[in-house]
Amino acid sequence: MGEHGMPVGETAARLGLTVRTLHHWDEIGLARPAARSAAGYRLYTDDDLERLRRIVVYRELGLDLDAIRAVLDERGGDVAAQLRIQRVQLAQRITQLRELDEDLARMIAAQERGILLSDDEQRETFGPVWDTSWPAQARDAYGGSPQWQQYAERSASRSVDDWAAVTRSVSAFDDELGAAMDAGVEPGDAVAEALVERHREVFSPYFPVTRQMQVHLGRMYAADPRFAAHYDTIRPGLAAWLRDAIEASARAHGIDPDTARWE
The missing domain is CATH 1.10.490.50 (Antibiotic binding domain of TipA-like multidrug resistance regulators)
Structure with a gap:
């Protein structure tokens, strides 16, 4: 971490993301870097990195970006309810995959x-x-x-x-x-x-x-x-x-x- 934050490329590498993904999340307001270098380049602070880590976790659980935004930004949001919805969708997908496996067999x-x-x-x-x-x-x-x-x-x-x-x-x-x-x-x-x-x-x-x-x-x-x-x-x-x-x-x-x- 530099004096004011971490550059985009290093942030992407640390989190296993692409620079393009970080740029997209910045553009849609999901994860905007809070700092800038003297040359105007984006820099991610510790708080920014923590938000990015949470986004990565929820994305790996299958939540779409709108659902992740709701979990992170809506005051009083019911995270458990969002995860229950995702679990139901996952169960449906598992059923579909099992049927596909039977069809392939x-x-x-x-x-x-x-x-x-x-x-x-x-x-x-x-x-x-x-x-x-x-x-x-x-x-x-x-x-x-x-x-x-x-x-x-x-x-x-x-x-x-x-x-x-x-x-x-x-x-x-x-x-x-x-x-x-x-x-x-x-x-x-x-x-x-x-x-x-x-x-x-x-x-x-x-x-x-x-x-x-x-x-x-x-x-x-x-x-x-x-x-x-x-x-x-x-x-x-x-x-x-x-x-x-x-x-x-x-x-x-x-x-x-x-x-x-x-x-």
């Missing part, structure tokens, strides 16, 4: 597992033919893709009932495909085109499906024995029919199925 688990249902819940929701190892296999195959990330983000917030609704939607769509085959609908027909549009809509809860991506999905349905078995159980030849309907729709929209990219 679910997001991490969804990125790692895909579906946040137990094995029994999966079998009950997706049916007895469901293999609980499929999500892990999908994670191994597609875990680095943007679509897996989108899928996991949506999965993180889904309950058993949410997944059951998705499953019902897919099952109803399968019935529509089977009915179209029974009615002799050909790929490229208006009805087939509508079903191709429905396909993207039905599968959008997993991740957004573009027309080019849809071409790849259609070919996978026909080529992968697991998908082919699923569709062919509904109607023999349905996997190939759906693939052909998707490709006919792609051509109608200016997309060559042979050059379609996963994008």
